Amino acid sequence: MIQDNLFNYKKFVFLKWALLLTLVSSFAYLFDQPRINANGGTWLGYTLGTIGALLILWLMWFGVRKRQYANESGNLRGWVSAHIYLGLALSVVATLHSGFQIGWNIHSLAYVLTIATIGTGVWGLTFYLRFPLEMSQVLNRQSPEQIVAQIENLDREATKLIKNSGDLIARAVASSLKQGVFNTRGNQRTGKIKNCATEKAVNTLQREITRSDSLADIYKNQVQRLRALKQLRRYYYMRYWLELWLAVHVPLSFGLLAALIAHVLSVFIYW
Numbered sequence: 653m654i655q656d657n658l659f660n661y662k663k664f665v666f667l668k669w670a671l672l673l674t675l676v677s678s679f680a681y682l683f684d685q686p687r688i689n690a691n692g693g694t695w696l697g698y699t700l701g702t703i704g705a706l707l708i709l710w711l712m713w714f715g716v717r718k719r720q721y722a723n724e725s726g727n728l729r730g731w732v733s734a735h736i737y738l739g740l741a742l743s744v745v746a747t748l749h750s751g752f753q754i755g756w757n758i759h760s761l762a763y764v765l766t767i768a769t770i771g772t773g774v775w776g777l778t779f780y781l782r783f784p785l786e787m788s789q790v791l792n793r794q795s796p797e798q799i800v801a802q803i804e805n806l807d808r809e810a811t812k813l814i815k816n817s818g819d820l821i822a823r824a825v826a827s828s829l830k831q832g833v834f835n836t837r838g839n840q841r842t843g844k845i846k847n848c849a850t851e852k853a854v855n856t857l858q859r860e861i862t863r864s865d866s867l868a869d870i871y872k873n874q875v876q877r878l879r880a881l882k883q884l885r886r887y888y889y890m891r892y893w894l895e896l897w898l899a900v901h902v903p904l905s906f907g908l909l910a911a912l913i914a915h916v917l918s919v920f921i922y923w
């Protein structure tokens with residue numbers, strides 16, 4: 653049996669609703685012959701505007717629904733699926749509502765923020781689909797704190813192992829022990845760092861080990877340290893992007909809500 657995922661949830665039920673909404677709105681727009689230029693002020697404009705505003709309120713409600721752990725009305729996967737498909741359909745409804753009349757005014761600001769919020773939704777979806785599963789796999793079902801504790805144990809062991817080693821190895825490993833997960837905050841954006849001291853120590857040990865078998869333990873220790881650092885780097889890289897896109901999507905959606913209220917109020921005040 654094929655498992656429900658975000659896209660095929662309940663045999664694509666929300667895709668079907670979104671397509672229906674898009675098609676009905678498009679046909680209504682094509683066959684509507686308003687006496688004035690098509691815009692938000694015709695009967696169809698008001699209808700599409702009302703549907704769009706209700707959709708925006710419902711899409712925002714998802715933030716509340718996500719945090720209601722005891723609520724059983726539909727599961728979260730269904731909510732995300734509906735959020736994605738109906739959120740995309742909103743781009744068509746909002747564009748037709750505007751009648752393609754864009755200018756420097758509060759109405760267009762609401763439209764631009766709608767499209768920007770939808771755009772960030774699509775952008776975030778690319779992380780949302782790939783990262784959560786990889787995040788749980790990359791740490792082998794351990795927490796980041798457990799990996800950090802592993803590194804601390806390795807470092808205690810390494811300090812003992814280098815007591816009697818030569819200068820070259822002692823210096824390389826001493827710098828390695830100071831190497832953190834990232835060197836700068838910017839490193840988290842790429843998940844990679846330049847000049848990793850642990851990587852350098854591994855390379856030095858790899859060269860020296862051919863001359864002295866006694867380096868086998870410290871070499872193994874540093875290889876494990878490097879592997880743990882790489883796991884954490886990948887994990888924090890994914891977490892960074894997962895948090896960043898929501899930190900753009902959510903404030904934009906609140907900006908949109910404010911612009912929507914101003915748009916609706918100004919329409920009724922100047923009616």
Ligand code: HEM
Binds near residue numbers: 714769
């Ligand atoms: C104007 C349209 C939209 C609005 C107002 C909106 C609003 C929101 C809000 C308020 C949240 C909850 C975030 C939180 O509290 O953590 C959210 C989450 C999300 N949105 Fe949107 N959104 C819109 C369109 C879209 C679109 C078109 C997509 C994808 C194509 C999308 C994808 C997502 C995803 C993947 C989440 C995160 C779900 C989760 O964390 O479980 N959104 N959106």
